[in-house]
Amino acid sequence: MGMVYLANDTSGRRVALKVMRPELATEVNFQRRFQKEAEAARRVARFCTAPVLDAGVDNGQAYLVTEYVEGPDLAAVVEAQGPMTGANLEALAVGVATALVAIHQADVVHRDLKPSNILLSPLGPRVIDFGIAQLADTLGTQSVIGTPTYMSPEHATGERVTAASDVFAWAGVIAYAGTGSPPFGVGGAAELLYRIVHNTPRLDGLDDRLLPLVERALDKDPTRRPTAQQVLDRLLGREKVAIETATEVVSDIWDPVEGPATSLAADALRMRRQRQRWVAAAAVLAAVAVVAVLLAVLRSGGVLDQTTDGDPLAQRVVSRNGYNLHVRIDSLRRAGKTVTVKWSVRYEPTDPAGIWEPGNVFGQSSNGPFQYSTDGVVLIDTVNGVRHATANQNGCLCSPLYDKRWKKGExxxxxxxxxxxxxxxxxxxxxxxxxxxxxxxxxETE
Incomplete structure (x- = not known):
């Protein structure tokens, strides 16, 4: 969206100055939405947030000014020091829930709550960037706004995003803070969004006192999740807790994170780079192992089949110039009113060498035969006669296999x-x- 600067206001107070990309400010639609969202953000009460102090457009540059929070972000702390425990984890849960109550009371939805948007100040956690993600709607990319790791199922499938989505993200953030891992793991966007919509979250190791509430907040159905106020009430064991009271509780039990923000961020960066080196080394070993398996399979006259175990629901062979595509419908399952079809395509070239070279195999993508766009797939309800378009934007489960030369049978x-x-x-x-x-x-029904 733009750049963030550390600045001083006229009284010498340090502030965070967020300047939007210049080309955005020239769009009339952006200016209208910017003014609307910025004014809404300014109405958010100053409890466990970095409040918006000023906003506007100056000489063609749209800007937001927020309080500057001295402290590292949650992601850096967990990466550098490991999962949080005890009173600080509870204070984090209460503080972020308090911020969401304040944000939602101002009729604002955060839409992008994540560890890097939570700063750990000396007085407790502070949520930043609330409402700002909505400004990107003017770019026509509403379906992809946000961080996949902490998106709600309805956000992932392109449905309306409400305050319930923020509660889902709250649960994901607390699970990450308490275990060191996001509840739906890590990986490519397509894989993550699929797990969020269909899989059960992994919460192993999360504090037993927080586990039941986090599980409820991660419900796939937004209508069954508690509100931010109900989360706050459950955490403090009272009814209709005032955000002023909750803020005092956080201040009383919060133990400031040791170490300056810059040092923690540097430690987190070093650890991230070290993990990347280990991942790269593991990828090389994995590639060697895959090559060995492929050679063994091909030498034995068999084929490499990565499809779902079990008999397919349907299959056919589509012949093209120089190759055959073996298409399978592996499963068709329902979870509530959401139906998911898993299907696969096996590449069988007629070329004796059996290696596919870059080309336009599906007629839909120039990036390769298995980067086919799935946006056009349609489900036809034969009982009610209704056609349903796909909800996912990227339906390939094979992103780690991109940009490779495909061999026969893959x-x-x-x-x-x-x-x-x-x-x-x-x-x-x-x-x-x-x-x-x-x-x-x-x-089938799950």
Missing amino acids: TAPFYNSFTDVQTTAVKADIDIPSLGLFDGLPI
Whole structure:
């Protein structure tokens, strides 16, 4: 969105000055949304937040001024010192929940709550950048705003984002702070969003006193999650706790993080780079192992099959010039009103060398045969006669396999999620552009 500067106001007070990209300020739609969101952010009460002090457009530059918070961000602290425990973890949970109550009372939704947007000041945690993520809506990229690791299921599937999404993110942040790992792991955006929508969060090692509330806040259904106020009430064991009272509790039990912010950030960066070196080394070893497996498989006359275990629901072969694509529908499962189809494509070239060279295999992407865009896949509810478009923007589960030369028999898995499919639907047709229509498939229930 732009740059952030450390500045002084006219009284000499240090502030954070956020200057938006110049090309944005010239857009009329951006200016209108900017003024609206900035004014809403200025109404947020100053409890466990870095409040917005000023906002406007000056000589074509849109800017926001917020209080400067002296302290490292939560991500840097956890990376440098490990998971939080005891009173500080509880104070973090209360402080962030308090900030969300204040933000939501001003009719603002944060939309991008994550460890790097939580600063650990000497007096307790402070949430920053609330409401600012919404400004990117003017760029026409609403579906991708936010950090995948802490997105809610409804955010991941392109549905309306509400205060319940912030509560989901709160739970993800507390799980990360208490265990050192995000509840849905790490990885590429497509894999993360799929896990968030379909998988159970991993909360091993989280403090037993926080576990039940975090589990409730991570419910896939936003209507079943507690509100930020209810989270705060549960944490403090009272009803309708005032945010002033909660702030005092945080100040009383908070133990300031040791070490200056710059030192902690440097430690976190060193650890991150060390992990990256280990990951790179592991990737080399893994690549050697994969090559060995491929050689063994090919020498034995077999093929490498990465598809889902079990019999496919349907399959067919699509012949093109110089190769065959073996298409499988691996599963079609329902979770509430969301139905997900997993499908895969195996590449079988007729060239004796059996190696695919860069080209336009699917006719949809110039990046390779298995980077096919899945946006056009359609589910047809055969009972109610309704067509459903896919909800996921990137439906490839094979991102680690990008930019490679595909060998004979290798398979790429894909998925597509469809929302609001009536529970009366027991069968469906799946229409995959250029690969054909698979009809009469039974919908299983998880």
